[in-house]
Amino acid sequence: xxxxxxxxxEELDYNMLCWFCLQHTDMPEEMRVEAMELxxxxxxxxxxxxxxxxxxxxxxxxxxxxSSWHVVIGEGFGFEVSHEVRNLLYMFFGGSLAVCxxxxx
Numbered sequence: 001x002x003x004x005x006x007x008x009x010e011e012l013d014y015n016m017l018c019w020f021c022l023q024h025t026d027m028p029e030e031m032r033v034e035a036m037e038l039x040x041x042x043x044x045x046x047x048x049x050x051x052x053x054x055x056x057x058x059x060x061x062x063x064x065x066x067s068s069w070h071v072v073i074g075e076g077f078g079f080e081v082s083h084e085v086r087n088l089l090y091m092f093f094g095g096s097l098a099v100c101x102x103x104x105x
Contacts, residue, residue, distance in 0.1 A: 021092040028086060031065065035089050035101055043073070043093045050074055050097075057101060065103070072100045 025032050038060050046053040054071040061069040065087075072079065075096050081088075087103035 023090045023092060023098075025089045025091075026086050027089055031086075032089065034064065035061065036091060039089075039091060039099045039101065040093060043097060043099065057099070061101065061103075068105055069101065069103050072098075074098060 022036065025035075027035060035057075038057055042053040042056040046056070050073040054073045057071045057073075058069050061071075070081075075098065077098065079100055081100075081102050081104070083102040083104050089099070089101040091099050093099055
């Protein structure tokens with residue numbers, strides 16, 4: 001990898017890309033970025049407690065984007081939800097841990 005600042009940034013971006021994987025979202029760009037950063041932070045903070053991570057994400061999304069957010073974090077689950085348009089995020093974190101965040105009214 002190059003010694004320049006750009007090379008190091010590319011390496012960091014590659015490492016972040018390998019750490020989480022966005023599966024599906026219909027959120028606006030700004031909301032998507034904030035939600036993904038929040039999910040990564042919560043999952044890193046509560047590595048062995050998915051319930052606490054989900055609670056942190058839900059409470060933060062409620063404060064920032066209004067109430068009625070729901071969060072599911074775990075491995076090996078399926079889902080079918082009704083949600084407000086442009087308010088769904090489904091991603092994987094650290095390999096097999098899935099995070100689903102959605103808003104319904």
